[in-house]
Structure formats: structure tokens, C-alpha cells
Amino acid sequence: MPGSGSSPCAACKLLRRRCAKDCVFAPHFPPQEPQKFAYVHKIFGASNINKMLQELPFHQRGDAVSSIVYEAKARLRDPVYGCVGAISSLQQQVAQLQSQLAVAQAQNLCMRMHQAAMASTIVANTEVSPLDSAESSDENQQYKHVTSGFEPFGIAEALLS
């Protein structure tokens, strides 16, 4: 239907001009969606959009129109920040989620170190029976020394602070 003549594209209709066969707007602003061109015309102006599209190869114009329409709508909705408002609120969300992730990772590390400490305490307590010789009770002392020097919560707290 673009530039077919019978029905002008949304741009030409709004600009009250004849829609030529090679109209640059026609492939992207069909008459069924008049608001799309109204938004971008109000924010950027028809001649600027025309120039922007002319400077691009045809296969990129569709994406350019989508982003221009998005920007124009955002600017109409939020005259102060436009789409920058959406970008900065998403950046804040990313920062919040990153700090939540860091806390969760530190808690996970803390739990794993706690489990490791428990496991080595159980090994130390079960490997030596009361009937063992003095030699193996020295070994038991070594285990106790290793496990008592192990402070998983101190490390995890340092990570959390």
C-alpha cells in the first residue's frame, strides 16, 4: 500500500500533501496508525524525520522509526526527562539488584563456611575413640586447634559490611 496513491500515508495526510510514489514516510507511517506520525511530528518535526530517514539505508529505517516514536512518546509523557527518566529508573533498579545479589552471595558463602566448619568438627570428634593411645590424642589436639582457629562468620561479616 505504501505510496499507492489512493490512500495517502499518515504523514502526508497530516501534512495535507500528495503522497508521492517514493514517499519516504509511506513504508513506516501507514494511514491506519495516524497517532504514530502525530507524536514524532510534534516532537521532532516532519522535515527532521525526513532527513533522519533519508540518511539511513532502507533496511534500518524501520528500527529508526520505532525508536523515534518511542522517544517522542516518552517526551510527550514526561516533558522534563523524556526517555532519560525511564533509563535512569532502570539503572537504579540494576544497582539495587546488584547490591541484593552481593548480599545473597555473601550469605551463601557464610552458610557454606559454617557447614564446612561443622563437618570438620564432626570429623575431629569421631576419628578418635576414647580407647586410643596418647599418640592419636595428640592428633585430636591438632584438629581442635585447626577448627578453633576457623572463623567463618568473621569473614562473612567483613564481606557484608
Ligand SMILES: [Zn+2]
Ligand atoms: Zn506519504
